[in-house]
Amino acid sequence: MSKTTVSTAHPFDQALALMPVAVTAQEHGREATRHWQGHTHAAYWNMVGPFGGLTAAQALQAVLQHPERLGEPVSFTVNFAAALAEGSFRVEARPVRTNRSTQHWTVAILQTDDAGLDSVMLTATAVTAKRRGTWSAADAVMPEVPAPETIARASSARRVAWVQRYDLRPCAGELPAAWDDAEADSLTQLWMRDDPPRPLDFCSLTALADVFYPRVWRRRARMTPVGTVSMTVYFHAGAAELAATGEGYLLGQARAQSFFNGFFDQSAELWNQAGQLLATSHQIVYFKE
């Protein structure tokens, strides 16, 4: 466990620090819910709330530090119900079903408004599993791109705070240089890692799956208001593979398949430099006009 309370801790670890506040007893056949208090972090602030990838990571962290957890994350879905307000929030994580080798979780993040009312800001579900060694194969083809050391880092000047927490090196499909409504494809490929560098784990991999700027901005060269409503991450690696990746860059690729009446999708893949596919991720995003 990293020392998340000292000021020299990585900002991502500072943000992941959750303090236990309560345990709710079993209910309707579900096991105990653990309640934690967390805080938004200025270093990961977006325009009207925190970077969604960080909030997703904080929700996953509640599962990972639950004492009844079985195995490692295989699947994680977060639904962003509302932008978190700056300050503290409550995370609830409950293992609703524990099987022999898999475990199913429900997670919620709540905040209390000025009138003292609790509001649900995020819901999530997770599946954790004790993996067994099996025949394995990756069919997704890693794109051939130049090494990250040979690519200039994208400027984060005039960008929101959280972008500065990532070393992003675009290979293809950069943020449009001109917002001129010139339609293009929706593909982006880029090298990415935490800044400062930090050894990869399930939480940071979850956040990295959300670093792609909105596909509709690329597709249309038009900057319209957007917001992810749901994101799923499938983990195709265990803790050992993430540890072996260490502080190395990941190659991320993302594209959309459909833009329809206010919502578009994004599918993404993340490989480490050794060429191992670590995660695939999908999200659906609200966009205006």
Next chain:
Amino acid sequence: MSKTTVSTAHPFDQALALMPVAVTAQEHGREATRHWQGHTHAAYWNMVGPFGGLTAAQALQAVLQHPERLGEPVSFTVNFAAALAEGSFRVEARPVRTNRSTQHWTVAILQTDDAGLDSVMLTATAVTAKRRGTWSAADAVMPEVPAPETIARASSARRVAWVQRYDLRPCAGELPAAWDDAEADSLTQLWMRDDPPRPLDFCSLTALADVFYPRVWRRRARMTPVGTVSMTVYFHAGAAELAATGEGYLLGQARAQSFFNGFFDQSAELWNQAGQLLATSHQIVYFKE
């Protein structure tokens, strides 16, 4: 509303019939939970439980018939925690957050065991939304395949019951003719519709997203035990587009990106015959050895 109680109703509508049993008051800032009783259906039985696509549709139906529902489904994620036993089950659906144009849902399916204990069999989350007309575009390319009328229907002889409820016409990537461990790609393309034909709606589209046989069977030409643990459907069409599709065939395409230590993923797209992309879907599936 179709008359689901008469014996001439389509088996899918019979299976979707949920009877209201209770309403739970507001709790922790969440709105009222509605509880319904549903039943498994023999016509959609799989090997050791119901066809997962049907169970997913039953969970979505609880959202769709909730009196507080806002708009239409945009995103739906189901987690299969355990195989339902034959008989009745309880579905709980709760709108946990209602915004101006979007609404977030949590859903659970529970069954009571012989000892009188409730067990969670399925968890789900959904986002519904009042869509507005916007710029729209589909980037996923519909494969060029022969028309469904020119393709022989796949045999459902010696297959489980639910397969007989679908008219499946494979274009590529059929079930391997020989289980000889010959590795291949994981791609399947097929035309599909309900049997008997039934006008498309969000529930049947959800079920159709799950009709593909397991990717690992195709990839390895080896029949190993499998079970979907989580499935997400993104809807890229509204009720009007589904109604316009009517009883027509959908072209479905599915493939895997990773098989790793006991779990593989599947990504799928579903178009109608007019070429409109109606849904994309993703799942992660347990497999043995």
